[in-house]
Amino acid sequence: MGRDIGASFQTPKDVVTIAFPRSDGTASRRPDQPPTPTDGSVNFFRPVSSREPAHARWRHEVAMRMALHVPSLDKSKKYILAAFPDDYELFDHTKGSRDNPRHDLYLWGSKTVTKFRSVNEFVPHAIWLYNHNTAANCGCRYCSNAKGQGEISQQYGLPSHLRLEAAPVTIRRIVRPALAPAPEQRAASQRDADLRGAVAATRxxxxxxxxxxxxxxxxxxxxxxxxxxxxxxxxxxxxxxxxxxxxxxxxxxxxxxxxxxxxxxxxxxxxxxxxxxxxxxxxxxxxxxxxxxxxxxxxxxxxxxxxxxxxxxxxxxxxxxxxxxxxxxxxxxxxxxxxxxxxxxxxxxxxxxxxxxxxxxTFWCFTDEWEFKAKASKSSALPAPSASTSAAGESEVIPSPRRPQSEWRYQGAWWGNERIWMDDLVRLHPYRDQIPLDELLPESEGADTRTLFMLVTGMFITHTNDRHKGKIAGLLYELAPEGWKDPTPSKSPSKNVVIEKDFAVADQPLSSPLRRAVPTIPGQPPLQYGLPAPPRGFVFRLITPPGFEVILDIAMVAGRYYSDLLESPAGHLRLQELHFDKLGIPGAEELVNQADLEPVLSLGGLAASFGSKMGCQEWKRTxxxxxxxxxxxxxxxxxxxxxxxxxxxxxxxxxx
Ligand SMILES: [Zn+2]
Known part of the structure; x- marks a missing residue:
């Protein structure tokens, strides 16, 4: 994806074709053309012809991934799809400046799935269509009803394709903690060192x-x-x-x-x-x-x-x-x-x-519990988060019947193989437009193809109908091209936001919205750590309105952000293993497998993080x-x- 849609791709020699025995396609599933931009830029969907190199590249990469998981296919052979399933069509979303627009490819046509955004996303669905003799449900992120990750899929660390559980997204006004720190509430000892190491890129x-x-x-x-x-x-x-x-x-x-x-x-x-x-x-x-x-x-x-x-x-x-x-x-x-x-x-x-x-x-837990006390105000209560429609179309209200004055929060979490802390900038795995909040700033150019980030301001557990859910609160950031200027004025918070006028925080305008927005552990100054460096050519762009934080299910966390990994010796070695240097070189480019490369790039923010996440499901005590x-x-x-x-x-x- 990006500026180049793979013009130089050549179909490998001795390639074996794969044909789908069935399809769930319908010709009525196609993108709506967006309105023509008035500022001279372009924005439209164009069907990609099967004779174009980008079309062949997709069919080749899907088929090669299928061969890894379908027993009847020989892993040592080279494959290509003869065609996409009937009534499917690949589209090039052309958007941006007329001279040099970006090109993002999407596969449309499935009755049950709006669109597939990448080879990685489509592969499980393709395997399901191909295995027409099984009664199994589709395992792709959109269709799958399977919540458990079978032991067999973990065999030798295979990535699993789990559905994103229906997870509500809410937004609320930030409440600052009371200033006097309780003596027993201290910052976890490793947290300070870990955060400093991440922001300064020293450890x-x-x-x-x-x-x-x-x-x-x-x-x-x-x-x-x-x-x-x-x-x-x-x-x-x-x-x-x-x-x-x-x-x-x-x-x-x-x-x-x-x-x-x-x-x-x-x-x-x-x-x-x-x-x-x-x-x-x-x-x-x-x-x-x-x-x-x-x-x-x-x-x-x-x-x-x-x-x-x-x-x-x-x-x-x-x-x-x-x-x-x-x-x-x-x-x-x-x-x-x-x-x-x-x-x-x-x-x-x-x-x-x-x-x-x-x-x-597959395991996770919160650590370093502390009691969050809201700053005293007339109502002396935490604001109730508002409900919003989730990515899966359900909605949930987090009730706060007793309007508590304090709640238990956590300074840190073990998230699979990684350690994350409050004030960390973490990667989220939903795409930018899968966070259904009208209050967020409009997307900057290409942000949907890069990682969405959250600066963590709080971690806590909600208890609803005997169900306990790990939640994470924070400020959302996207990566915008350096020098990006917002074309339209940002919307003011409206539909989903509970305005709590009584709160002290609303009466204290501070010069920087970021500073005002970041609550901290009692006794520590706001935004003590700042943000790590963005990848070269980009800036972190705050997309939550000033003074508000977004609350997500912790399952939306992909993992940590590694600001300098892709420019480090180990990062270079890994990119070399994946033939990153062959990108754009005619004849050599077939060695590059985007589906393998994108998860590595996403650790540095340069690709969406869907394919690069911990599979945490089960809570453990320690x-x-x-x-x-x-x-x-x-x-x-x-x-x-x-x-x-x-x-x-x-x-x-x-x-x-
Ligand atoms: Zn599916």
């Missing part, structure tokens, strides 16, 4: 998170295309390290070393008893990497050691590094020996590590409970897999 990872460690050199298999370079691990300790990187002579003074400070992390590799100290440049955020199909296929053929205990303890003594130091193994049992072993020996421990990491992404559950469940699942491998009839990678 990327947080204690307790799961991230990928680079194995150097990679573990090599007999096939040069299959190797293990990234191993998932838990951050146990962070240290600042000073390195003298060079020497420069200053005239008239002594020679000086140039000292550079960077962080090194003590990492506990998952699945094995191995601690590893690794510099930040050799780590990736969990969502930046997923094993490629060739590696997954190899893993599924991996054999476990024989004999094998039920808790798989035999796998723990594998170490993936070439030269381990004995001091790195504090957990080593007596009389146990470490072995580096062969490529074959690596497969089962690595499979276990991937499985544990994948399970952790971080330790998450890690223990993930470990136990993974060992059970893999033990079953290993011991039943002879009678296994189904492809364990199957999504449905």
């Amino acid at each position: 990327r990872y947080r204690i307790g998170e799961v991230a990928w460690c680079q194995i150097e050199p990679p573990l090599a298999s007999p096939d040069p295309n299959v190797f293990i370079r990234w191993w998932p691990a838990i951050v146990r300790e962070v240290r600042l390290k000073s390195t003298a990187t060079g020497r420069k002579s200053v005239p008239g003074s002594a020679a000086e070393y140039v000292v550079r400070q960077s962080h090194v992390y003590k990492m506990q590799l998952l699945g094995v008893l191995y601690h590893y100290t690794v510099p930040e440049e050799m780590m990736l955020p969990y969502l930046a990497y997923a094993p490629d199909p060739d590696l997954l296929a190899t893993l599924r053929e991996g054999k476990a050691p024989v004999p094998l205990s039920e808790d798989l303890r035999e796998l723990a003594y594998f170490f993936p590094m070439p030269t381990p130091k004995p001091t790195h193994f504090p957990d080593l049992e007596e009389n146990s020996t470490l072995r580096q072993g062969s490529w074959e020996d690596a497969l089962a421990p690595y499979g276990l590590a991937l499985q544990v990491a994948a399970y952790i992404t 971080r330790q409970a998450m890690l223990t559950s993930a470990d136990t469940l993974s060992r059970e699942a893999l033990y079953t897999l290993f011991t039943n491998s002879d009678v296994k009839t189904e492809d364990p990678m199957l999504i449905d």
Whole structure:
């Protein structure tokens, strides 16, 4: 998507075509043409002809993704859809300046789905149409009724395609906390350090998170295309390290070393008893990497050691590094020996590590509870949030019958493999136009194709009819092109906003709307941390009206934002693995798979975050409970897999 719709794409040679045996298409499902802009710019939908390169690129990428999940297709072959399902049509939304408009592709035609915005979105629906002999429901984000993520879909960390639960979106006027801090309410100790590290881009990872460690050199298999370079691990300790990187002579003074400070992390590799100290440049955020199909296929053929205990303890003594130091193994049992072993020996421990990491992404919890007391005012009550129609068409009112003067809030959360805090800027996974609030500023150019952000101002739990829901409050930001000017004056809050005139906050105009809008933990100044840097060429644009915060289901959080990842050595290496440098090069561009690339770009905000989110579903009491559950469940699942491998009839990678 963007300026270029893939003009240079060439269909690969020896490609096998896939035809859909059925369709849910209707010719009546087509976009409405928007009104012609009066400012000389363009804005229209154009059907993309099947002879255009962009059409072929979509059909190729959908087919290649389908082949990963449909057992009857051969993963080693190259595929392309012969056509989209009957009555489907690909449209190019052309919008912006007449000379250089942007082009965004959407697939229209399904009776049940308005439009698919990306290859990633359409793939589960395409698999469902293709598997016409099954009674299973469609697993795409729009059709799926399945709330649970089957164990089988987590096998080896496969991304799942879960429906966004009907989650109401509300907006309310911000209430500031009472100024006097209660003595027992203090900021969580890690929070301050973590937030400073994120805003200043000096420290990327947080204690307790799961991230990928680079194995150097990679573990090599007999096939040069299959190797293990990234191993998932838990951050146990962070240290600042000073390195003298060079020497420069200053005239008239002594020679000086140039000292550079960077962080090194003590990492506990998952699945094995191995601690590893690794510099930040050799780590990736969990969502930046997923094993490629060739590696997954190899893993599924991996054999476990024989004999094998039920808790798989035999796998723990594998170490993936070439030269381990004995001091790195504090957990080593007596009389146990470490072995580096062969490529074959690596497969089962690595499979276990991937499985544990994948399970952790399904768990979440709030941490560091504190009592939020509203600033005293005539009504002495928290404002009731107003209801609004949700993305799924339902609506919900959060009742506040007793008008409480205080509520329990949380300073932090464990969100899958990541640690998030109040005052963090987090990525949301809905698209910009899926937040159905009229009060938000109109979208800036192309914002729908980039990540939507929230600066977290509060985390709390609502209790409605015995259902407990995690909620997150905050200010919404989008990424606007640098120098973006709003063409129309912004709307004033109207329909969904409860105006609480009695509140002290409404009487205190401050110079910056942002400052006024950010409440803090008692005793701390507003907007203490600020925002991290936006990606180059963009600015963070506040789209909530001044003085208001938006409340979302916490399930809409995709994960953390990594401001400098894409420009870091590890980020470069990952982009290289995905052939990012081939974009736009005729003949080489077919190596680029947008569906793999976009999740990585979204960690830096440059693509929408739908394809790059934690799959959190189950609440756990503590971080330790998450890690223990993930470990136990993974060992059970893999033990079953290993011991039943002879009678296994189904492809364990199957999504449905
Ligand atoms: Zn579907």
